[in-house]
Amino acid sequence: MRDLLKRGIAVHHSGILPILKEVIEMLFSRGLVKVLFATETFAMGVNMPARTVVFDSIRKHDGTGFRNLLPGEYIQMAGRAGRRGLDATGTVILLCKAGVHEMSDLHVMMLGRPTMLQSQFRLTYTMILNLLRVEALRVTDMMRRSFSESHRDSQASEQRISELKKTLSSLPPLDSEGQLSDLLPYYHTVTELRTTTEAVQKAVLESVNGLKALSVGRVIVVNNGQHLNALGVILQVSSDSVNRTFTALILCEKGNEEGGVRNNSDAFPHLFNTALFIPEGPCSHTVQKLKLQDISAITVKTLKVIPDRIIDNYNKRQQPRFRNDPPGQAISTAAQELLRLAESNPGGVGALDPVNDLQLKSVEVVEGSMRLRRLQDALRAFSCIHSPTFGEQFARVQERMRVQDELDKLLFLISDQSLTLLPEYHQRIKVLQSLQYVDSSGAVQLKGRVACQISSHELLLTELLFENSLSPLAPEESAALLSCLVFTQKTQVEPHLSNTLKEGIERVLAVAKRIGELQMDCGIPQTAEEFVGQFKFGLTEVVYCWARGMVFPGGLYAV
Amino acid sequence: MADMRLPTLRKPLALSVSFFDRKDLVVPGDVITSDTGFMRGHGTYVDEEKLTASVAGEVQRVDKLICVSPLKTRFNGEVGDVIVGRITEVQQKRWKVETNSRLDSVLMLSSVNLPGGELRRRSAEDELTMREYLHEGDLISAEVQSVFSDGALSLHTRSLKYGKLGQGVLVQLSPSLIKRQKTHFHNLPCGASIILGNNGFVWLYPTPAQQEEEAGGFYTSLEPVSISDREVISRLRNCLLALAAHKVLLFDTSVLYCYESSLHHQVKDILKPEVMEEVVLLTQQKLLEHES
Numbered sequence: 001m002r003d004l005l006k007r008g009i010a011v012h013h014s015g016i017l018p019i020l021k022e023v024i025e026m027l028f029s030r031g032l033v034k035v036l037f038a039t040e041t042f043a044m045g046v047n048m049p050a051r052t053v054v055f056d057s058i059r060k061h062d063g064t065g066f067r068n069l070l071p072g073e074y075i076q077m078a079g080r081a082g083r084r085g086l087d088a089t090g091t092v093i094l095l096c097k098a099g100v101h102e103m104s105d106l107h108v109m110m111l112g113r114p115t116m117l118q119s120q121f122r123l124t125y126t127m128i129l130n131l132l133r134v135e136a137l138r139v140t141d142m143m144r145r146s147f148s149e150s151h152r153d154s155q156a157s158e159q160r161i162s163e164l165k166k167t168l169s170s171l172p173p174l175d176s177e178g179q180l181s182d183l184l185p186y187y188h189t190v191t192e193l194r195t196t197t198e199a200v201q202k203a204v205l206e207s208v209n210g211l212k213a214l215s216v217g218r219v220i221v222v223n224n225g226q227h228l229n230a231l232g233v234i235l236q237v238s239s240d241s242v243n244r245t246f247t248a249l250i251l252c253e254k255g256n257e258e259g260g261v262r263n264n265s266d267a268f269p270h271l272f273n274t275a276l277f278i279p280e281g282p283c284s285h286t287v288q289k290l291k292l293q294d295i296s297a298i299t300v301k302t303l304k305v306i307p308d309r310i311i312d313n314y315n316k317r318q319q320p321r322f323r324n325d326p327p328g329q330a331i332s333t334a335a336q337e338l339l340r341l342a343e344s345n346p347g348g349v350g351a352l353d354p355v356n357d358l359q360l361k362s363v364e365v366v367e368g369s370m371r372l373r374r375l376q377d378a379l380r381a382f383s384c385i386h387s388p389t390f391g392e393q394f395a396r397v398q399e400r401m402r403v404q405d406e407l408d409k410l411l412f413l414i415s416d417q418s419l420t421l422l423p424e425y426h427q428r429i430k431v432l433q434s435l436q437y438v439d440s441s442g443a444v445q446l447k448g449r450v451a452c453q454i455s456s457h458e459l460l461l462t463e464l465l466f467e468n469s470l471s472p473l474a475p476e477e478s479a480a481l482l483s484c485l486v487f488t489q490k491t492q493v494e495p496h497l498s499n500t501l502k503e504g505i506e507r508v509l510a511v512a513k514r515i516g517e518l519q520m521d522c523g524i525p526q527t528a529e530e531f532v533g534q535f536k537f538g539l540t541e542v543v544y545c546w547a548r549g550m551v552f553p554g555g556l557y558a559v
Numbered sequence: 560m561a562d563m564r565l566p567t568l569r570k571p572l573a574l575s576v577s578f579f580d581r582k583d584l585v586v587p588g589d590v591i592t593s594d595t596g597f598m599r600g601h602g603t604y605v606d607e608e609k610l611t612a613s614v615a616g617e618v619q620r621v622d623k624l625i626c627v628s629p630l631k632t633r634f635n636g637e638v639g640d641v642i643v644g645r646i647t648e649v650q651q652k653r654w655k656v657e658t659n660s661r662l663d664s665v666l667m668l669s670s671v672n673l674p675g676g677e678l679r680r681r682s683a684e685d686e687l688t689m690r691e692y693l694h695e696g697d698l699i700s701a702e703v704q705s706v707f708s709d710g711a712l713s714l715h716t717r718s719l720k721y722g723k724l725g726q727g728v729l730v731q732l733s734p735s736l737i738k739r740q741k742t743h744f745h746n747l748p749c750g751a752s753i754i755l756g757n758n759g760f761v762w763l764y765p766t767p768a769q770q771e772e773e774a775g776g777f778y779t780s781l782e783p784v785s786i787s788d789r790e791v792i793s794r795l796r797n798c799l800l801a802l803a804a805h806k807v808l809l810f811d812t813s814v815l816y817c818y819e820s821s822l823h824h825q826v827k828d829i830l831k832p833e834v835m836e837e838v839v840l841l842t843q844q845k846l847l848e849h850e851s
Contacts, residue, residue: 133639135702135742136718436621442741446621449637466622468598 008034012042043077052091053081058101058109068105072114119148123424125432125459129452133444139425140416148420157414164407171400186382187397193375197296200368205292213298214246217305219341222250223296231299231338235287235307245289249310249331251338252286285327285335287314303337306330423523430522435459435515457485460535463511469504476547477501481508483543484535491538501544505537562831570832585612591625600626616735630806634660634734634758636712640703641743643729643756644714646693652686654693656701658758659734662711666693666701670715672722698724700754700762720744724754725779727764728796732803734759738810745811749818750791755809761799763792790826794818797829798838805839816845 001020004010010024010033027033028048040060042048055077058069069077082090094101123143131139143149204210214220214234222232232250287310313328327335353369412418419425432438437448444452447466451458464470470478481504497505512535516528585591591603591610599605602614603625612618616629636642636658647663648655654666668681668689693699700721701714716722734757743755746766754762765788767780798817802809807817820841821829828834 132741135639135641135744136720443739444639446624452638463622466598466624468596468623471598 005033008032010036012036012038014039014041040073040077043080044073049080049083050090051081051083051087052093053078054093054095056095057097058094058105069109070115071109071112074109075114117147119146121146121148121421123421123428125428125437126452126455128425128428128432129437129444129448129458132438132442133449133452140419140422143419143421143425144416146421154414157410161407161410161414164403164410168400168403168407171403172396182382183393183397186379187394187401189375189378189382191401193372193379196368196371196375200365200372201296203362203365203368204298205295210298211244214295216307217302219299219301219303219338220246220248220295221297221299222248222290222294224290224294227252227294229296231342232290233303233305233334233338235305235310245291246295247287247289247307247311249285249287249305249314249334249338251335251342252284285331285338287311301341303334305334310334427523431459431519431524434518434522435463437462457534459515460508460512461485463515464508467507467511469507469511473500473504476544477504479547480540480544481505483539484508484537487536487539489538490536495537495541497541497544501540505540508535583618584616585618585627586615587613591618591627596623598624600624602627602629628735630735631733632735634658635710636660636664636703636706636758638703638705640757641700641754642703642712642714642758643698643700643724643754643760643762644758646695646697646699649690649694652681652689654689656699656714658712658714659731659760660710660712660758662709664703664712664714665707666699666714666716670704670713670717672717672719693723698729698762700724700756723779724762725764725781726784727762728792730761730763730796730799732759732761732799732809736803736806736809737761738808740810747795747811747815747818749795749815750788751795753795753811753814755811761809763795763799765792794821794826794829797821797826801829801835801838802842804835807839807843812849813842813846816849817842820845 001011001016005024005027010028012021012024016024024033024036025042025048028036036042036050043053058074059066060069060073061067078092080090081092094106121143127142128139131137131142205214214237216234216236218234220232220234222230227250230251232248234246234248236247238245238247309328309330313331316322317325317327416422429438429442432448433440435447436445437451438444447462450465451462454461470481473481477500480501484505509532512532513528516526516531519526519531520528589612591612593609595608597610599610600619602612602616603610604613605611610625612627614627614629615631616627619626619628634642642656642658642664644656644658644664646654646666647657652668654668655663656666658664668685671692673679673681673685674692699716701716702718702721703712704715705713707713737755737757737759739757740755743757744752745755746752750766752764752766754764756762765784795814795818798814798821799809801821802813802817807813817838821834821838824834824838829838
């Protein structure tokens with residue numbers, strides 16, 4: 001080695017003495033070694049950059065088979081080409097000793113995604129018991145620090161939470177005197193009403209009967225950015241079942257035909273009424289394509305309309321040449337009908353009842369419509385709507401509630417309740433409590449303390465210990481029985497065992513079955529059979545012979 | 560006027576009869592069982608195939624293990640127990656702490672938090688300044704880290720809530736009276752705080768106004784404690800003595816109920832036998848209601 005090093009060449013692999021390896025590493029980092037022949041271990045290491053990296057081959061043996069380099073490995077090894085401060089560029093050379101490599105292989109190796117880091121954090125009983133013993137730590141704190149929870153980004157959430165808290169305290173206080181005393185319940189009722197209506201609407205409009213009802217001629221109530229509770233009549237239904245659009249003739253104000261989107265999201269929630277829109281000025285109409293969300297109610301009325309003529313007429317008048325033409329007869333009769341309908345039913349035209357008229361029998365719809373009726377009745381009983389400052393106070397409530405909702409959501413996200421492993425933790429605690437390792441308040445009992453000392457198969461071993469199943473056995477018999485905890489292979493050979501050993505095996509399997517069933521009862525997703533199947537007794541006979549002092553290879557044939 | 564009494568015969572304790580969980584009490588020599596299928600634990604011995612008790616106490620059965628936990632005993636520490644102890648010696652790199660156990664417990668220098676909360680290897684200088692932090696006679700709260708093979712406990716104060724104790728009252732009771740719970744530090748609503756050490760030492764102190772920012776246990780407040788706080792603590796101490804005299808299990812709820820039941824007596828009257836009995840009776844009734 002010394003001769004090589006004098007010439008600036010070095011070799012580094014696991015067969016070299018450790019002290020020599022360290023010498024080579026030190027020389028390399030100082031730049032005294034010009035050419036280094038090394039294996040993957042050195043190539044993967046840190047703080048050993050080089051000017052050029054040469055790959056002898058892109059295949060390696062990973063202990064089980066010969067395979068190409070993984071993207072992660074390639075990145076790691078090739079990435080050390082180019083020393084910071086000394087080289088402008090780094091060079092990577094791949095030798096093609098057996099011919100040029102396949103393009104696809106190279107593509108995968110160089111441009112593929114490196115293996116993702118996945119958390120291998122497992123909740124074990126031993127861990128839980130040890131953490132419960134210590135007063136200062138909580139198991140949930142430990143779980144929160146695992147890599148699997150790193151996506152929660154708690155710092156940003158904490159910042160947002162403090163911002164929201166500041167906003168909340170700076171909002172003006174709510175006036176809750178006299179008539180306004182039930183303002184907050186009113187807000188909650190209104191929000192619930194809105195969400196329930198939306199849910200029922202959605203169900204209605206997605207049902208077969210609902211869509212049948214939305215046929216040509218049906219009078220509907222339109223509610224979108226442009227129209228507020230305006231009556232309309234359906235002229236055409238598109239056949240596209242995914243994004244169904246409805247062409248409808250809608251009543252509106254003159255001048256509002258094209259209409260921008262009014263920001264009336266503040267206005268209509270609190271005046272949650274169904275009063276129909278009646279144009280104050282000269283009545284006009286517009287033909288528009290509507291989506292399902294824009295239709296807020298399907299009324300019981302239908303009109304006789306000639307859709308094609310109406311649509312043609314309207315489209316004609318959209319052209320600048322015909323803009324000032326008076327509307328055609330079909331369209332004006334339809335508009336007149338709608339206006340008459342609106343004026344005769346100012347409070348709202350009866351809507352199709354989902355349960356009775358549309359024959360929707362699903363539980364959600366029936367319950368939803370019942371709830372709607374109750375809420376609408378309850379709305380009338382509130383006194384706050386009569387207060388003179390109602391509008392302003394309601395806006396304040398809305399603002400406050402909005403901030404509060406966001407705050408609650410964020411608090412939930414960073415709290416213990418949103419840990420991914422929390423349900424499993426509760427299940428395991430339940431198992432421990434029913435086995436009396438931990439009492440109901442979380443203090444560790446005697447059995448739990450014994451289980452703390454055992455690192456694997458803790459439940460089975462503790463149960464065996466406390467059931468006194470190991471003490472009547474001779475040492476070689478207990479060693480043979482306990483071999484099931486380490487033996488993991490399936491054997492075909494039936495072992496020849498003495499009666500005591502057979503009884504011992506029965507007992508161990510019975511305890512395992514009991515624990516497995518208890519785990520399943522508490523909700524852990526592992527069947528009792530799987531749990532019992534972990535314990536294989538193939539090595540029992542061999543261990544028994546060995547523990548009695550039998551010399552191998554006499555016992556080897558038994559395996 | 561001083562209250563003087565003549566000595567009287569001790570009344571037999573009739574209170575425990577009202578408990579719904581009859582404890583299985585034995586005295587040395589009592590046969591527990593003749594069944595040989597049981598494993599024998601502490602406090603028992605086998606005499607002619609019969610399992611006999613060797614101490615006076617309560618029989619505990621965990622599956623097939625039978626042991627007798629004595630009523631009057633030294634503290635046998637387990638890992639994770641909270642203790643209140645007094646420094647008896649300052650040795651090289653460790654302190655010896657008296658915790659009411661058979662051997663003095665050991666508090667290693669490496670198991671305490673350095674002032675300022677820094678983490679570093681303890682140097683020779685740290686060893687020389689050990690006495691400035693804890694010297695003989697100081698009271699500390701600590702947690703048991705491990706148990707040596709001879710039964711001595713190794714303690715640690717590696718948490719902000721353990722450390723040197725400041726102003727307060729220490730009550731020394733039997734370890735078997737302290738209930739094992741999730742936490743032993745309680746801020747009682749009556750206005751004081753309590754540390755129920757598993758070794759039988761109970762520490763009462765005024766609730767600190769705000770949490771200390773520095774590494775715990777270093778800052779002992781020498782501000783004068785108000786009269787009302789002192790009264791609360793004195794009352795609590797007498798309640799503890801009353802409960803201990805009647806062998807009631809001590810935990811935060813029982814102490815609180817006892818405090819509430821004693822409010823219409825004067826603090827010094829609680830130690831009189833008949834008042835003690837009345838207060839403890841009320842406490843036990845409240846505890847029974849609380850359970851059901």
